[in-house]
Amino acid sequence: MTVSRVAGSTLIVLLYGFLLIPLVAVVAASLTAGDFMRLPPEGLSLRWFARFFQRGDLVEGLLLSLQIALVTTLVTGVVALMAALASQSLSRRLAVWFQIGMTLPLLIPELLTAIGLLFFLYKIGLGKTVLGLQIGHIVMAFPYCYVSIAAALRQIDPALDDASGSLGASGWQTFRRVTLPLAMPGLVMGAVFAFITSFDLYTVSLLLKPIGGNTLPLALFDFLTYEFSPTAAAAATMSVLLAFVGVAVIQKLVGLQRAF
Amino acid sequence: MSSVEISALRKRYGEAVALDEVSLTAQQGELVTLLGPSGCGKTTALRCIAGFIAPDGGDILADGVSILATPSSKRDFGVVFQNYALFPHLSVAENVGYGLLFRKCSKDERERRVAEVLDQVQLGGLEHRLPRELSGGQQQRVALARALVIQPRLLLLDEPLANLDARLRDDVRWLIRDVQQASRTTAFYVTHDQAEAMAISDKIAVMKNGRVAQFASPREIYQRPVERYVASFTGEANFLGVQVERELCPGRFRVRAGSAAFDVKGAGPFTPGTKAVLLARPESLAIAGVVAGQLQGRVTKSVFLGAVQHCEVVLPDGASVRLGVPPDRSLPPDGTVTIKLDVERAWLMPEVAA
Amino acid sequence: MQRLPRLALGLPAVLLLLVFLVLPYAEMITMSFRASQPGAMYGLGFTADHYRKVMTEGLYLDALARSLLNAAFITTACLIVSYPIAWHMSRARGRKALLLYACVASPLMIGVLIRNFGWMIVVNVDGPFNRALLAMGVIDKPMRLLFTQGLVALALVHVFTPFMVLPINNALRNINPAVLEASESLGVSRFATFWKVIFPLSFPGMQPGLILVFVLATAAYVTPALLGGQMVSLMPTLVVQTLIGTFDWPLGAALAVMMATAAMVVVILFSLATHRLMERVRA
Known part of the structure; x- marks a missing residue:
């Protein structure tokens, strides 16, 4: 009994370790004071982050990624909120189908969506443009945003709408004073998901990238093919940090268990 | 307002x-x-x-x-x-x-x-x-x-x-x-x-x-x-199946339940000879010794609740009624009792809703 | 009363997905029937030649078969890794549960590329993995793991594990604990309880996890491209090479459609095969 229990615990620790090892490796490697990518790091320093910001190609990638992620967040936030509000007036059955439709980009492989968009955007004259890339990111990030917001709206007691109306509030007043404040945690969570999804997107960016423009993941991939230095780890660490900020925000607002 | x-x-x-x-x-x-x-x-x-x-x-x-x-x-x-x-x-x-x-x-x-x-x-x-x-x-x-x-x-x-x-x-x-x-x-x-x-x-x-x-x-x-x-739906109710004999005056009818006859109030109209339902709330029924009552019955269940005891009494036609009995009142060992109906508090209703 | 204006709020989203998801798919299928033309993305006229080519040439059929087998292997490995984690998670409560959720969900919030890169650091020739093995005397010279199929598989399992853990965890949490107590009170061993009760009842979580991971694994591009070093020819790398390497869009489209169709057929067969089990555990 005890032997099997020890074995079980070891297995569990190993499995969680398996999940976290690459993340720890990236962060640890970026903090090294030494000249090579080595673990454990040889002393601690932030010099590789400084080096990252001296690399024009990586910084340009970072800026483009931030810009696209920001626009993606704003657009998906508004469109997804509207769609989620619309879904509330659907019957239960229809709402389920609507949700499946809205999450299609999540259910089909990114590569296929990217290929379809490559052809389609070319056809309508948006091939290899920032706008085209932006559209691709919006499509890919939309489902995460929609699911979070729709879940938040479902938590709201429908009687609150009636209560507000019976007290004299118009539809817009009810939205602004009741629905929106109550949906806010879901909205923020959706925004966090949308931003992070867009920031990390690779395949769609690869096929749709504008001429001469690279997002951070693309620039990082290129960088890695000819140089294996802690600068890359520093670039990757930014992504990890972003994710941890995101997880913290979500935990603070809604709790992780309800989010995933 | x-x-x-x-x-x-x-x-x-x-x-x-x-x-x-x-x-x-x-x-x-x-x-x-x-x-x-x-x-x-x-x-x-x-x-x-x-x-x-x-x-x-x-x-x-x-x-x-x-x-x-x-x-x-x-x-x-x-x-x-x-x-x-x-x-x-x-x-x-x-x-x-x-x-x-x-x-x-x-x-x-x-x-x-x-x-x-x-x-x-x-x-x-x-x-x-x-x-x-x-x-x-x-x-x-x-x-x-x-x-x-x-x-x-x-x-x-x-x-x-x-x-x-x-x-x-x-x-x-x-x-x-x-x-x-x-x-x-x-x-x-x-x-x-x-x-x-x-x-x-x-x-x-x-x-x-x-x-x-x-x-x-x-x-x-x-x-x-x-x-x-x-x-x-509005309280404890006993229903007795009765036969309407005749209208005594407007709003009062003579009805027959087994061997007993009652003169009760009801909204009517009731055609003489038809079946009707007599509502007897528990408080309109009382156990009345062996001979004083109008309905024969046998107590099948009783629960003591402090201020009152609740009894269930089965009538000869198989119907059962529930009523309250003062808590100090003892019931006969064989359960045979007669029940007295307060006709002023009973109410005659048609068998099916109008 | 206000049903119509409210429904209209969904219009932008519906348009977004119709125009930039559904139409592109239609375009992909159209593209796969266009004629190829060297020096241009595609030529004039329509043809089914690409499909003929894909179905007859060993290179493509091999890649397709390898991709599907690979995906099946990764899906199975994912299940094996995920089940104990999901089980462990489902039994935790309070702060501990929260911490475990964070462990499982954090990788989801970090890009595939970053996670793959993490593995590169770990298994590098003078990376911690090799040095640990050397120190323990398991090996006497560092192993070369980068650009091997094994590493690609490992990294893919890592990428997809959260997709499997979360739904299984949900399903396990939904099992009424009284059912397990009932089983044990009837004298059934814990082992048998697991196989006869828990495992089937968690299937509603496993089925979507398996389908999702299989589909995603079939079409995964980044990981094989980065960690496989383009050596193993899998469908996704082949498709991307055709599209942005040789610029033969019609052939690339046909390959993509083939890959999608094959994955879909497998998913449908799997769903049909497990339909009865799903119906039973749902009821």
Whole structure:
């Protein structure tokens, strides 16, 4: 009994370790004071982050990624909120189908969506443009945003709408004073998901990238093919940090268990 | 503060009929209760009055003017919801003051009126709490205050006590009745609890399958129900199958149950020779020694409850009746008793509803 | 009353997905029937030649078969890794549960590329993995793991594990604990309880996890491209090479459609095969 229990615990620790090892490796490697990518790091320093910001190609990638992620967040936030509000007036059955439709980009492989968009955007004259890339990111990030917001709206007691109306509030007043404040945690969570999804997107960016423009993941991939230095780890660490900020925000607002 | 007249209200959901020609009136200042089991249409009726759903037919008049075309937000009706529907992100004071935001009302006046009504429902001092920090009874009183503060023309209450425990129920019920009467607000009250309905109402509409089975005062409903359904929904009821012999004078009939004959009141008309049902509430029956009573029976069950003992007595025709016996009264060992019926408190009803 | 204007709020989203998801798919299928033309993305006219080519040439059929087998292997490995984690998670409560959720969900919030790169650091020739093995005396010279199929598989399992853990965890949490107590009170061993009760009842979580991971693994591009060093020819790398390497869009489209169809057929067969089990555990 005890032997099997020890074995079980070891297995569990190993499995969680398996999940976290690459993340720890990236962060640890970026903090090294030494000249090579080595673990454990040889002393601690932030010099590789400084080096990252001296690399024009990586910084340009970072800026483009931030810009696209920001626009993606704003657009998906508004469109997804509207769609989620619309879904509330659907019957239960229809709402389920609507949700499946809205999450299609999540259910089909990114590569296929990217290929379809490559052809389609070319056809309508948006091939290899920032706008085209932006559209691709919006499509890919939309489902995460929609699911979070729709879940938040479902938590709201429908009687609150009636209560507000019976007290004299118009539809817009009810939205602004009741629905929106109550949906806010879901909205923020959706925004966090949308931003992070867009920031990390690779395949769609690869096929749709504008001429001469690279997002951070693309620039990082290129960088890695000819140089294996802690600068890359520093670039990757930014992504990890972003994710941890995101997880913290979500935990603070809604709790992780309800989010995933 | 108005009178309300509902006429021939109809509502269907697909095949299901939720409201079937429902007609009711509430005079100014009256509290009218819609009483019935779940699915009888009482909540649908209330939601039609509130304006949350539109009826398929019929009309609702407030002070003689149809309000069907008026949206819920313009009706000026205060609604108290079964689950309270308090805004979880707003404090008690903000919840109560919510309706005043959409009315011509200065900030000072708003604060004054909120304080006033919170006082009235005994919630002074809790202004800054959030709903989740309140007990169920307190939440219910916030909901009531929120509906009252707009000085509604009509107060609508949907099972307001359903989520409270028994102890609190009485307190909140008294409070509702008090503030309703103090403000002389006309009110519709939905419940499935007959005791609650009896205690609070000026008039009760007993509903069944989307229809109003009877609409009358609590006394009338209890003592002179129009059919078995109403009688059994408004309290403990025994039904004796009887045969009508003849009408003695208007409203009084001689009926025969087995070997016994009674002269009882009833609404009629009853054709002599037909079968009818005699309602005998437990308090109209008494155990009367071996020979003094009119009905033979045998006690099959008895439970001692302190102030009273409840007995179940089986009659020769197999029907059983329930009645109360003084607690110190001993029952014969073989259980054979006779039962005396107080004919003034019995009520004759037709076999099937008219 | 306000049903119509409210529904209209969904219009932008519906348009977004119709125009930029559904139409592109239609375009992909159209593209796969266009003629190829060297020096241009595609030529004039329509043809089914690409499909003929894909179905007859060993290179493509091999890649397709390898991709599907690879995906099946990764899906199975994912299940094996995920089940104990999901089980462990489902039994935790309070702060501990929260921490475990964070462990499982954090990788989801970090890009595939970053996670793959993490593995590169770990298994590098002078990376911690090799040095640990050397120190323990398991090996006497560092192993070369980068650009091997094994590493690609490992990294893919890592990428997809959260997709499997979360739904299984949900399903396990939904099992009424009284059922397990009932089983044990009837004298059934814990082992048998697991196989006869828990495992089947958690299937509603496993089925979507398996389908999702299989589909995603079939079409995964980044990981094989970065960690496989383009050596193993899998469908996704082949498709991307055709599209942005040789610029033969019609052939690339046909390959993509083939891959999608094959994955879909497998998913449908799997769903049909497990339909009865799903119906039973749902009821």
